[in-house]
Amino acid sequence: MQHNVLENKATRLFIMLGGFFVANAILAELIGVKIFSLERSVDIAPLNFSLFGISELSFNLTTGVLLWPFVFVLTDLINEYYGKRGVRLLSYLTAGLIVYAFAMVFVGIHLAPADFWPQSHISPDLTPNEQALLRSQVGDYDAAFRLVFGQGLWIILGSLVAFLVGQIIDISVFQRVKKITGEGMIWLRATGSTLVSQFIDSFVVLFIAFYIGADWSLQLVLAIGVVNYIYKFLMAVLMTPLLYAVHFLIESYLGSDTASAMKHKALQN
Known part of the structure; x- marks a missing residue:
């Protein structure tokens, strides 16, 4: 008897996680054009510190940083249950859809407006x-x-390359740590892989978009990159309880036997 593929819980879970993954990544790209003040958003004065000879730095961040932490949490969840192949499939699909989204935006920009x-x-x-x-x-x-x-071509290119490089690094670090720690210490492989990948991501996007594309000095790129990474570091740590909560929900949804089999297969693959 033929069964509907959507009756399979593992398939439904992959579609749900993948949908949130793709949606968050594309939204982060689209809303990332806005730069906001983190300090003023929480009603405190800008910190105004100095790094690498660049003074009056504060946490002025792209709005996309609100969503990227969720993308990397989803990356780790998908990696946990579906392995490298699952994350790579969604990462390449997302990159293609980001290009498609910007192409459609480009077309929309150049359409003649109604009077x-x-x-x-x-x-x-x-x-x-x-x-x-x-x-x-x-x-x-x-x-x-x-x-x-x-948005400028260099910004789009920098963001896209940073996303793919960050995903590849996140996948590799996650799997290496899991082979060492086994099923325990979820926080170490998830948060650790995110911290490493986000460190690379923070500087790749700035180097391509602004050092190459906008003639920023290397000192400014390094200073802004460190500021961005401090925020991402704190967010990765703060989101660890959310990771455990979602793990619990997934295990409850799949059942312990199915979840254990999926995680074992994901690690082997």
Whole structure:
């Protein structure tokens, strides 16, 4: 008797984890154009410290950092139950979809806007002062769209290369640590692999996007990279309890025998 492939719990779990993995990675790329102040977001003054001769540094971060920690937690979960092949499949698929997303954004940017759209955010029902305020903030909707989504080629290339390199390193470190520690010490292989891969990721994207693409000095690249990594380091540690919680949910969903068999097979493969 033929069974629907979606009746298999392991298949359904892979689709769910993979869906969140792809969605988080693409969203991180799209919203990453915004730079936010971490200190001001939590209502404290910027730290203003110095590194490598670069002064007045603070935690001004790309909004994408909100989602990348979840991507690497998902990487470790998929690695745990589906092995290197599962993570590589999703990583290459995600990279291709990121390219596709930016290609569609590029097409969208170059489409001619409808006559009414560039000013459609300024409602005639508003007062003259409110209309003037909107025009001073966003005078042309189409120009704002181009500015927000029209990321430079070097930034896109740097981010994509950093993602793939980070994933490959994360996969390898995770599997090496697991072969040493076995089923125990989930925090060590998950957090450890994330910390190593994120260290490389933090500098690869800046080196390609800004050292090569924007003529930043090496000192500035190193300083900004360290600031980014400090944040990613703290987030990786803070998300360790979440990793254990999701592990518990997955084990409950699959059942201990199925989960154990999947983890054994993932390590062997």
